[in-house]
Amino acid sequence: MANLISPEGKTFLVTGGASGIGKHCVEIFLREGAKAVAILDVQVNVGEELAKQLNKTYPNKVIFIKCDVGDEKEVSEAFDKVLGHFKQLDVVMNNAGIMVDSPTGWRKACDVNWQGLVSCAIKGLKHMRRDEGGVGGTIINVSSIAALYKFRFLPIYNGSKMAVLHFSQSLAGGSFFEKTGVRILTVCFGATETALLQGLQDRTIDDIGAEEILVVSNEMKHQKVESAAAGVLKMFKEGANGSIWLSTDDKPAKDITPFIDAGFKEFEKAFI
Numbered sequence: 001m002a003n004l005i006s007p008e009g010k011t012f013l014v015t016g017g018a019s020g021i022g023k024h025c026v027e028i029f030l031r032e033g034a035k036a037v038a039i040l041d042v043q044v045n046v047g048e049e050l051a052k053q054l055n056k057t058y059p060n061k062v063i064f065i066k067c068d069v070g071d072e073k074e075v076s077e078a079f080d081k082v083l084g085h086f087k088q089l090d091v092v093m094n095n096a097g098i099m100v101d102s103p104t105g106w107r108k109a110c111d112v113n114w115q116g117l118v119s120c121a122i123k124g125l126k127h128m129r130r131d132e133g134g135v136g137g138t139i140i141n142v143s144s145i146a147a148l149y150k151f152r153f154l155p156i157y158n159g160s161k162m163a164v165l166h167f168s169q170s171l172a173g174g175s176f177f178e179k180t181g182v183r184i185l186t187v188c189f190g191a192t193e194t195a196l197l198q199g200l201q202d203r204t205i206d207d208i209g210a211e212e213i214l215v216v217s218n219e220m221k222h223q224k225v226e227s228a229a230a231g232v233l234k235m236f237k238e239g240a241n242g243s244i245w246l247s248t249d250d251k252p253a254k255d256i257t258p259f260i261d262a263g264f265k266e267f268e269k270a271f272i
Contacts, residue, residue, distance in 0.1 A: 004237045005138075008033030011086045013079075015040045015069050015120055016096030018047035020194035021142075024229035025093060026050075030058050032233065038082040040067040041096070069096045069116030070108060079123045092124030093140040093232070094164075101156040113160035117141060118167065121184075129180035136181025140232065141168045145190045145248055161188075165244060169260070172242030183241040188256070190248025191220040192228045223250045 007029045014029075016022040018041035026037050037054075041047045044066050051064040063085055067078040083089060094117040100109045121139050128137035146154060147161040165186055172184035231247030235255075239245060244260050247253040 006032065007091075007233075007236065009035050010090035010137075011036045011038075011088050012091045012093065013038045013040065013082055013089055013120075013124065014093045014095055015067070015116070017041055017093075018043045018050055018064070021189065021192060021225050021228045021232075022093070022095040023050060024225045025095065025232050026054070026062070028229045028233050029091075030054065030061065034061070036061045036063075036086045038062075038078075038086065039064045040069070040078050042066065042068050068112075069094075069120055070111030072119055075116065075119050075123065079120075079127075083127065088135075089124060089127050090135075090137045091140065091236075092120055092128075092137075093142070094120050095140075095142045097142060097144075099154065099157050101154050106156045109156055110160055113157070114163050117164055121167075121171070125180070125182055128182050130182075131179045134181070138183045138185060138236065140236065141184065141186045143168070143186050143188045143244075145188050145246070147188060165260070169242055169244070177241040183239065185235055185239045185241075186244045187232055187235055187253070188244065188246050188248075189223075189228050189231075190246070191222045193222045193224055221249050223248060227251075 012026070012029050012034055014022050014026050014037060017026045017037075017039035022041070026039055029037055039047050039051060039062065041064070047064040047066070051062045054062040063082070065078045065081050067074045069075055096116060097113045098109050100106060121141065124137070124139055126132065128134040130136050141164050143164040144157075144161040146158045147165045149158075151158055165188070168184050168186040177183060227250040228247050231245065231253030234253045235243070235245040239255065243255050243257045245253045246256045
C-alpha cells in the first residue's frame with residue numbers, strides 16, 4: 001500500500017482490550033490520534049478502570065463495554081452501544097482469545113477464538129462497507145504463529161487460529177476491497193508476555209501435551225506486549241487488504257503474505 005494509513009480521527013472497537021496486547025493496542029491507537037476507542041472485554045473491573053484512567057488523558061474518548069464475544073446476544077448489544085455512543089465505527093480489532101484445549105474448556109475456546117471473531121467481523125463489515133452505505137474501514141483479525149506450526153499439544157487452539165487466517169484471506173479476496181472499501185488485515189503473534197501463556201500445562205488436550213508444552217515453552221523467546229502492539233500499528237499503517245503479518249521475537253512486524261500464498265500454491269499442485 002503506497003500511502004500510509006493513520007489511526008488519526010478514526011473510531012476503534014477492540015475486543016479483549018482490557019489487558020495484554022489489546023490494552024497496549026488501545027493505548028497506541030489513542031497516542032496516534034484515534035478519535036475514540038471502545039474496549040470490549042469480560043474483565044469488568046479491569047476494563048472500567050482502564051477506561052477511567054485513559055479518559056483522564058484522552059477526555060471522553062474511551063468507553064468500556066462488558067462483552068463475551070462467544071455470546072452472540074452480547075456481541076450484538078455491544079455493537080449497538082458503540083454505534084449509539086460514537087455514531088461511527090472505522091476499525092474493528094478482533095483480539096479476544098483464550099488458549100484452552102482441555103476437555104472441559106475447548107468448546108468455549110472455539111466460541112471465543114473462532115465464532116466470536118467471525119461474528120464481530122461480520123457486524124463491523126455490515127456497518128462499514130461502502131456498497132451498503134458505509135464509508136469503508138479496517139478489520140484486524142488476530143491469528144497466531146500457532147496457525148503456522150504444528151504444535152501437537154494445542155490442536156484446538158491451532159485449528160482456531162488457522163481458521164482465522166483462512167477466513168481473513170478468503171473474505172478479502174477478489175473484488176472485495178474495491179466494492180466495500182474495507183481492508184481485512186491479519187496478524188500472527190509469536191509467544192508474547194501475556195496471561196495467555198501462564199499455566200498452560202493445565203489447559204492442554206491431554207497429559208502428553210502437558211509434558212510437551214513445558215519443554216517447548218521454556219525454549220521459546222517471549223516478546224514484549226509493547227512489541228506486539230507496535231507490530232499491529234505498523235500493519236495498520238502499511239498493510240494491504242488481505243495481507244498477513246508476523247510479529248514475533250521483538251522484531252518489527254513483517255508482511256508474510258507471499259509465503260502464505262506460496263504455501264497455498266503448493267497445496268494446489270496436489271489437484272493437478
